[in-house]
Amino acid sequence: xxxxxxxxxxxxxxxxxxxxxQLLEKQxxxxxxxxxxxxxxxxxLDHEVDLIILDVQMPEMDxxxxxxxxxxxxxxxxxxxxxxxxxxxxxxxxxxxxxEGAVDYLSKPLDPExxxxxxxxxxxxxxxxxxxxxxxxxLQQADEHINLLNVDLQKNLRQLEAANKELExxxxxxxxxxxxxxxxxxGYARIVEEEQAGKLNDAAGRALKIIxxxxxxxxxxxxxxxxxxxxxxxxxQRLYVDMDALVRTVLIDLRQRLPYQPExxxxxxxxxxxxxxLLAHVxxxxxxxxxxxxxxxxxPQVEIGAQxxxxxVQYYVKDNGAGFDMKYADKLFQVFQRLHRASDFEGxxxxxxxxxxIVVRHGGRIWAEAKVNEGAIFYFTLPVATPHESYADVxxxxxxxxxxR
Numbered sequence: 001x002x003x004x005x006x007x008x009x010x011x012x013x014x015x016x017x018x019x020x021x022q023l024l025e026k027q028x029x030x031x032x033x034x035x036x037x038x039x040x041x042x043x044x045l046d047h048e049v050d051l052i053i054l055d056v057q058m059p060e061m062d063x064x065x066x067x068x069x070x071x072x073x074x075x076x077x078x079x080x081x082x083x084x085x086x087x088x089x090x091x092x093x094x095x096x097x098x099x100e101g102a103v104d105y106l107s108k109p110l111d112p113e114x115x116x117x118x119x120x121x122x123x124x125x126x127x128x129x130x131x132x133x134x135x136x137x138x139l140q141q142a143d144e145h146i147n148l149l150n151v152d153l154q155k156n157l158r159q160l161e162a163a164n165k166e167l168e169x170x171x172x173x174x175x176x177x178x179x180x181x182x183x184x185x186x187g188y189a190r191i192v193e194e195e196q197a198g199k200l201n202d203a204a205g206r207a208l209k210i211i212x213x214x215x216x217x218x219x220x221x222x223x224x225x226x227x228x229x230x231x232x233x234x235x236x237q238r239l240y241v242d243m244d245a246l247v248r249t250v251l252i253d254l255r256q257r258l259p260y261q262p263e264x265x266x267x268x269x270x271x272x273x274x275x276x277x278l279l280a281h282v283x284x285x286x287x288x289x290x291x292x293x294x295x296x297x298x299x300p301q302v303e304i305g306a307q308x309x310x311x312x313v314q315y316y317v318k319d320n321g322a323g324f325d326m327k328y329a330d331k332l333f334q335v336f337q338r339l340h341r342a343s344d345f346e347g348x349x350x351x352x353x354x355x356x357x358i359v360v361r362h363g364g365r366i367w368a369e370a371k372v373n374e375g376a377i378f379y380f381t382l383p384v385a386t387p388h389e390s391y392a393d394v395x396x397x398x399x400x401x402x403x404x405r
Contacts, residue, residue, distance in 0.1 A: 003130075005123050006047060008032045010040035010066065011055040011084070020053065023112055024119055037061030041069055044076045050126045051119065053106075056085035078129075080122050082106055179222065185215045236275045236361060243269035243315075246276065247304060250283045254291065262291055262300030262319070269306045270313045272382040278358045285351045286317040286378050293376065294321030312364065312381040320375040332368055355380075 007029060011017050017033045025031075032047060034040035037058055044052065052070070056063040063083055070076040084106045104118050189212045193200075200208070247269060255261060272279070287302065294300040303318040324332075333356040359366045359380045370376035 003127065004028050004030055005050040005127065006030045006032065007119070007123075008034065008040060008043055008047075008049045008052045008079075010034045010037065010052065010058075010063070012036065012058040013055075016055070020110070020115075023110070023115060029123075037063070037066040040066055044070060044079065045073070049076070049079050050130070051122055052079055052081045053119075054081055054083055056083055080104075080126055082118065082122065084108055084110065179219070182215050182218050182222075185211060189215070236278070238273050239276055241272045241274050241276050241279060243271055243306070246280060247283055247287075250280060250287060254284065254288055258288065258291055260291055260295035260300065262294050262297075262302050264302045265304070267303075267305035269304070269315065270308055270384075272313060274362050274382055275358075278362075282355050282358050282380065283317075285355050286380075289351070289378075290317050290319035290321070290376075292321075293323075294319040297321050297375075308384065309381070312383055314379055314381050316377055316379045318375065318377040323370040323372050323374050323376045325372055326370060329368060329370075333366070 005028060007024065009017050009020050009031060010033075011020070012035050014035060017035070021031045021033070032043045032049070034043055038061060040052075040054070043049070054063045054066060058066075063085075067081055067083075070079065070081065082104045085108060104122065106115055106118065189208050193208055196204075244266075247266060251264065251266070287304065290302045291300070294302060297320050299320075301320045304316070305318075306313055306315045308314075333352050356366050359382070363383050364381040366378070366380040368376055368378045
């Protein structure tokens with residue numbers, strides 16, 4: 001037994017109480033004694049009693065009366081009672097004892113071995129009942145807690161729905177209201193160039209080019225900002241991803257679009273369960289950044305690889321380019337934060353924020369290490385995947401990884 005059990009012995013003869021306690025004494029048992037029915041009732045109400053051994057023949061209040069009162073009280077009605085009797089009309093006493101709520105019956109003089117066996121069995125049953133009650137109470141409390149959490153969840157979902165509607169309204173405003181003046185700037189700049197062709201001096205031509213370039217940059221920033229805002233609402237479509245094939249596809253596209261062509265080394269890449277389109281965005285951003293920031297190196301180099309962990313795969317993209325000061329690393333994944341001048345390296349400052357959001361939504365992590373003018377290495381992790389793993393399996397495991405953090 002895992003806990004101390006309390007036995008209440010009620011008998012009008014002190015010698016019987018002493019003998020019974022000596023017979024039943026064990027390290028994990030505590031005994032309470034009463035020589036009258038009234039004293040026994042008081043002890044039963046004041047203590048948490050696991051078993052009562054009750055003498056039938058007692059003056060003033062006999063055992064049957066004591067049992068009736070115990071059974072009628074909410075606090076004591078579930079305490080098992082063993083009647084002990086030396087009455088000659090044993091059968092009638094036994095029947096009456098069971099009618100009053102007894103769970104067993106002992107005849108005096110007591111058989112020591114039988115008495116010890118019956119008490120041990122009843123205490124074991126009582127202990128199991130107590131444990132079951134405690135578990136039921138814990139389950140009830142857990143259900144109540146879950147109900148409260150569900151109420152909070154519903155409240156949060158309503159708030160999230162309202163926030164999403166506001167975000168959609170904001171996105172619409174950004175997409176339409178902010179683009180209108182930009183389109184006007186580009187349109188009027190083109191009109192001036194066409195109507196004043198050959199008449200503008202160099203300063204005026206440069207000013208028009210600055211207007212046009214900045215308007216186009218603002219357009220790109222709006223596109224990136226809208227992409228960033230949509231990520232939180234976009235459902236993930238997790239599929240088995242052949243990472244080697246995906247990176248090869250991304251590299252073919254980047255080599256066609258980007259003017260700088262560094263030396264690129266691609267090591268074996270482990271597969272993942274992920275949203276292929278979103279993961280392609282991650283690789284495109286990280287690899288294009290590596291190509292961009294290494295473009296001014298004497299021999300631009302980019303390295304792409306992976307290594308397996310216990311529950312996740314760690315991927316990396318390394319370059320030998322401009323690098324950055326690690327004291328500003330906390331700004332890397334913030335929207336519109338840039339660690340280099342726009343005149344040195346173009347960009348809107350939103351790409352890495354989008355990459356971080358995609359990786360985190362997959363249950364992964366992303367970070368970077370770098371030194372100024374010695375290059376940078378970006379790491380990100382994803383849950384481990386196997387070719388035969390089901391969508392449900394990887395979703396469950398990704399959730400476990402997120403919860404563990």
